Amino acid sequence: MTYSTLPKVELHTHLEGMAPPDFIRQLAAEKKVDLSGIFADDGSYLFRDFAHFLSIYDEACTVLTGPEEFYRLTRAVLTQSAAHGVIYTETFLSPDFCGGGDVAAWRDYLAAIAQAATDAERDDGIVLRGIATAVRHHGQDSCRQTARCAAETAGGFLTGFGLAGAELEGRPADFKYSFDMAREAQLQLTAHAGEWGDPGRITETLDALGVERLGHGIRAVEDAALLQRIADENITLEVCPGSNVVLQAVSGWDAHPIVKLRDAGAPITVSTDDPPFFHTTMTAEYEGLSKTFGWEEADFHALNVTGAKAAFCDDATRTAILKRLEPAT
Numbered sequence: 001m002t003y004s005t006l007p008k009v010e011l012h013t014h015l016e017g018m019a020p021p022d023f024i025r026q027l028a029a030e031k032k033v034d035l036s037g038i039f040a041d042d043g044s045y046l047f048r049d050f051a052h053f054l055s056i057y058d059e060a061c062t063v064l065t066g067p068e069e070f071y072r073l074t075r076a077v078l079t080q081s082a083a084h085g086v087i088y089t090e091t092f093l094s095p096d097f098c099g100g101g102d103v104a105a106w107r108d109y110l111a112a113i114a115q116a117a118t119d120a121e122r123d124d125g126i127v128l129r130g131i132a133t134a135v136r137h138h139g140q141d142s143c144r145q146t147a148r149c150a151a152e153t154a155g156g157f158l159t160g161f162g163l164a165g166a167e168l169e170g171r172p173a174d175f176k177y178s179f180d181m182a183r184e185a186q187l188q189l190t191a192h193a194g195e196w197g198d199p200g201r202i203t204e205t206l207d208a209l210g211v212e213r214l215g216h217g218i219r220a221v222e223d224a225a226l227l228q229r230i231a232d233e234n235i236t237l238e239v240c241p242g243s244n245v246v247l248q249a250v251s252g253w254d255a256h257p258i259v260k261l262r263d264a265g266a267p268i269t270v271s272t273d274d275p276p277f278f279h280t281t282m283t284a285e286y287e288g289l290s291k292t293f294g295w296e297e298a299d300f301h302a303l304n305v306t307g308a309k310a311a312f313c314d315d316a317t318r319t320a321i322l323k324r325l326e327p328a329t
Contacts, residue, residue, distance in 0.1 A: 003085075003286040006300055007325050009307030010081065010089040010271045010282060012215055012238035014133075014164065015070075015113070016061050016097055017274030018077040021045055027063040035059065045277045050196075050247050053277065054137070054166060061097050067112035070098060074116035074128070080275075082124035084282040088321045089126065090312060092133035092162055095149040096142060106149045114157035127321065129313050130158045131190065132182075136165035140174055147178035151185035160312040163191040164215065172201065173208040183210065188312040190215060190238065195249050199223040206235065213238055213310060218249065220266065221257035231265030236310035241288060242280035243273035253292040269307040301327065 021043055028035040038056045040046040045060070047053040064070060081089055093113065099105025110130070117128035132150035134143035143163070150161045161182035163175055172193070179189060192215035193205040199219045203226055205211060214220075217237040220227045230237070239258050244250045250257070262268050270289070272280050289295040308321045 004283040008086045009304045012271035013091045015091040071112040071116045078120035082126040101145040131160035131162045133162040137169045143178045147181040154185040161187040172205040179209045194219040236267040240273040246278040
């Protein structure tokens with residue numbers, strides 16, 4: 001089976017984290033900025049662990065300084081995603097990186113990203129929607145400002161609100177105000193939880209923030225009652241196996257709990273997270289699942305239907321994506 005040609009839905013990506021290293025090197029050269037320290041000898045991003053990954057991520061973003069760069073970035077990453085069969089994708093966008101939390105500046109960045117998405121849909125057949133995302137380790141005030149930016153620009157291309165960053169900093173309830181603001185703006189909600197720490201953080205996230213999806217969520221496998229709740233409440237898990245392996249949230253592909261999560265009834269999807277950082281693609285994720293767990297085309301079809309049903313998009317877009325997922329006859 002050629003996994004690259006299977007139509008795919010991807011719900012968990014970070015736009016800046018999808019930036020190809022060559023793209024960042026080119027921008028750095030254009031701006032005469034020395035970023036040589038963030039790259040390994042083979043040209044890939046260089047980091048030691050999760051904390052170092054976050055710092056390298058932030059440093060790479062220093063050359064993304066205006067809407068034009070984000071237009072170019074969005075076109076570049078969508079072209080790559082489409083080459084791996086992705087027909088619908090969502091990406092986390094941070095007003096912290098797009099205008100420093102200023103609403104007017106954020107509007108300009110968002111317009112550039114949305115235009116790039118429109119152009120990519122025309123040229124590559126891939127549909128993109130945006131999720132404004134607060135960065136947890138930037139603090140509560142920054143997260144509230146992100147929520148304000150999101151609320152002011154909700155609708156159309158921007159369909160969701162999320163929470164990312166260093167997962168163990170603060171408690172989920174610290175960000176309730178931001179999520180309440182986003183909910184009032186009728187944005188759909190997700191939050192990173194359960195990649196690190198104990199499953200109690202997932203419970204806190206569900207109780208305090210009222211999200212309908214969880215970024216990662218793999219620690220739920222350690223709590224049978226929580227896993228049943230996720231299944232009963234149809235909380236979709238945005239699982240990123242390759243990312244989890246590289247960052248050592250799990251010890252390897254064969255130790256990943258994705259099968260146990262699925263078999264327990266949790267709705268699961270598969271995404272790449274920050275693919276160039278983790279040396280992955282959606283094709284590679286599917287190959288890993290097939291090699292490790294014996295997944296076949298029917299498994300992947302079910303995975304993508306789950307993703308389409310959980311997507312933060314309007315009904316017309318969802319119907320069109322589900323139609324494109326139907327097996328060829």
